[in-house]
Amino acid sequence: MNDVNIIDISADQISTHVKDAGVVGAGGAGFPTHVKLSAKAEIVIVNAAECEPLLKTDQQLAARYPDQVVKGLSLSMKATGAQQGIIALKAKYKDAIAVLEPHLTPNMQLAIMPDIYPAGDEVITIWLTTGRRVPPGGIPLNIGVVVNNVQTLINVANAVDGKPVTTRTLTVTGAVNNPITVTVPIGTSMHDVLELAGGIDKDLMYISGGPMMGTLITDLSTPVTKTTGGLIGLPKEHPLIKRKTMTVEAVLRIAKTVCEQCSFCTELCPRHIIGHELSPHRLIRAMNYKSIGDPSLVTTALTCSECGVCEAYACPVGISPLRVNIALKAELRAKGIKYHGELGKEDPMAKHRLVPSSRLMDRLRLRPWYKEAPLSLKVYEPDEVTLKFQQHIGAPAIPVVKVGDVVRVGQLIGEIPEGALGAKVHASIEGSVTQITPQTITIRKGGAAK
Ligand code: SF4
Ligand code: SF4
Structure with missing residues (x-):
């Protein structure tokens, strides 16, 4: 140091x-x-x-x-x-x-x-x-x-030391041929990242991020961003893939028909056990019987961390309070409604209610895919990158280069709008700017403008 x-x-x-x-x-x-x-x-x-x-x-x-x-x-x-x-x-x-x-x-x-x-x-x-x-x-x-x-x-x-963020290290694992942890220029496509792990398998579906909080990717041209945590391939019939492909309507229908109000989801909710008001079983009840209960109860959905314990581990009948909460959050945020509540008492059994990782792995049926994914020290160089102007919370960056400009690695290409919360974006490969859209900027190695 x-x-x-x-x-x-x-x-x-x-x-x-x-x-x-x-x-x-x-x-x-x-x-x-x-x-x-x-x-x-x-x-x-x-x-x-x-x-x-x-x-x-x-x-x-x-x-x-x-x-x-x-x-x-x-x-x-x-x-x-x-x-x-x-x-x-x-x-x-x-x-x-x-x-x-x-x-x-x-x-x-x-x-x-x-x-x-x-x-x-x-x-x-x-x-x-x-x-x-x-x-x-x-x-x-x-x-x-x-x-x-x-x-x-x-x-x-x-x-x-004057070095901007131009690369991202991520684990590519699961049922891919060659699980590996790689460093790639930001903006590299998931397609190119998968090539580094042995190629694309059409029998797999891919999750960006971790198995619990990650999201399914349907378009492999999706670029790596500053926050891409990982890339996981799993067979299309894997329960985790099936769960992530379930529509919100199906999730709500199951919640309505089979919830036993056993409250396991609440007993194991990490936020609930440390004293937050959030009680997923009460939210499911409120959703199912809209006329019953305190309307402010629904606002507790805003405090859900989306960890997925309720969905993937706690519920014995396959309900997803997580997905219900995500739907509620979107509705509440659209209406500008906020949560106002106090910190309550910690559950005296809190430390005993935490979910052991090995049990979670078994519950998710991920054991066959638990493999080494050794860190490669080579920085991969793709021919083209597409960088998002918004890879962060806040306002999207605004372009400060134009199509046809030649940029070097680390050069500023997106600036924070005046007075806004945001983050700057830098070129991650050397080349020509070939396209700028309201959301993205594409740079091609040695490429000419389209
Ligand atoms: S764990 Fe499942 S069945 Fe039990 S209250 Fe929660 S959502 Fe309902
Ligand atoms: S997803 Fe939300 S409601 Fe479910 S366990 Fe995690 S914090 Fe609690």
């Missing part, structure tokens, strides 16, 4: 570098990191839990680049004024633990979490490592904490 850099640089300069490099939360929805680092916090947590079954990106990056992870943590602590740094990971990440330990400074510690799902949900990570509880509808900063994942912190460390 280059201590001189960290001592010499001010908190404002760190945030500016991070903003200029286009760093966003790599493990979640892509909240612009410079905004997080501009706030004041007591604790910075590195979320290295990586609790989605099958994904092996952060654990390998932490083992390979411990100095960059710790540098990113030091910079985040300096930017936010935090006095404590915590690297939260699981005991089974032995390689990462062994190499991180010698790099820690006296104000940093490793926090070893149980191998449970969703240890990587930042609200649960904070609770497991500090005992603090984020209020429902709140954010970690409300309780003095900032959380960033491993890849985000590596990007923070690079940002201060």
